[in-house]
Structures are given as structure tokens and as C-alpha cells.
Amino acid sequence: MDRRKAIKLTSYYLGGVLSAPAIAGILQGCKAEPQLNWQPQFFTPDQANLVDQIAELILPKSDTPGARDLGVPAFVDELMAKCFGEKDQSTFTKGLQVLEAKARQDFGETFLECSQEQQYQLLEPLNREAAELARNRSAEKPFFSIMKELTLLGYFTTETGASKVLQYHNLPGTYEGCAPLDELGGKAWATGG
Secondary structure, rough: OOOHHHHHHHHHOOOOOHHHHHHHHOOOOOOOOOOOOOOOOOEEEEHHHHHHHHHHOOOOOOOOOOOOOOHHHHHHHHHHHHHOOOHHHHHHHHHHHHHHHHHHHOOOOOHHHHOHHHHHHHHHHHHHHHHHHHOOOOOOOHOOOOOOHHHHHHOOHHHHHHHHHHHOOOOOOOOOOOOOOOHHOOOHHHOOO
């Protein structure tokens, strides 16, 4: 699948909205690639670990690779360093600080020391806030909206994310309007042609 097709599909799953810096990053060649030990360009090591865990919570490993497996945290770091302006960078890093402070306030531990259930409890209000702002078509883009956007974009523009998770088929096929889904190979939302 080519990058433009992957961007279109990812935009569809994000509700049709991708930020200009994210699109610019993809078109400039930024991509998620699995790495054993990536060195952050923009984030501090503590922030990088936090981004790594949040990305994995957004797209955890299951029968498909998780965000970490496909190098999404390094992708988020690269886009923040190369494509996002100071305002978005500041929003993002302040969001990480607020999340960390909330974890200490609510659970007496850092976000990474919290259990996975506690981590989800901390992220859920951020997710609701981001969804509410998107519904109201607010120009403000909160930290978690940016995090989700970059996580999904990085994940679904990898070969694995696009071809194995979305089950995208680049070959035109025959149209079978009344066929059982399981006979057609799975997920109707993921086939193309």
C-alpha cells in the first residue's frame, strides 16, 4: 500500500481529521519502524517512556502487534521533533506533565508505576475531553488528541498495520454483495479494491 492510501485510511479511522504537521511528516518520509532501543530526539528519556506506554495502551499487543512492536513511540518522537511547531510541542509536553501529576495525586505513583487498570483510569477522562472537543469542532487540540492521532497514524502507515491489521487488499476483486463475511476473509471495513 502506498503512503497516500495509508493516510486516507488512517484519516477515515480518525474521523477524517489529521493535523497538517502529521500529514507533512508522513509525506516527508517519517515512518514508524520497529527498533530495539530508540533514542528520543524531542522527548526526555522519562517522557519517551511515558509516550511508549501510552501508545501501547492505545494499541496494545493482541493477536496483532502492538504500537511498541511497530515502532510507533519513536515515530511520535520524530514527528514532534521535526514537524510540529512550538505550540503543539508545548501542549504535548504539558499534557505529559499533567498526566504524571494526576497519577501521583490519585495513586501516589508515577504513571509507569501504576497498574494498567489505573493507567486506563487516568487516560479515560483525557479521551472523553478530546472526543468532546472534536464533537464541538474546537480549534484547540488537546494532548491526548495529538497522541491518539500520531499513534494511529504511525501504526496504520506501517506495512504490518496496513496489510495485516486492516487486511487491506490492493488488488481489485469481484464484487459479491450477498456473501457471508467469514467466507470473504474477515473484516468488511478493511477490504479495498
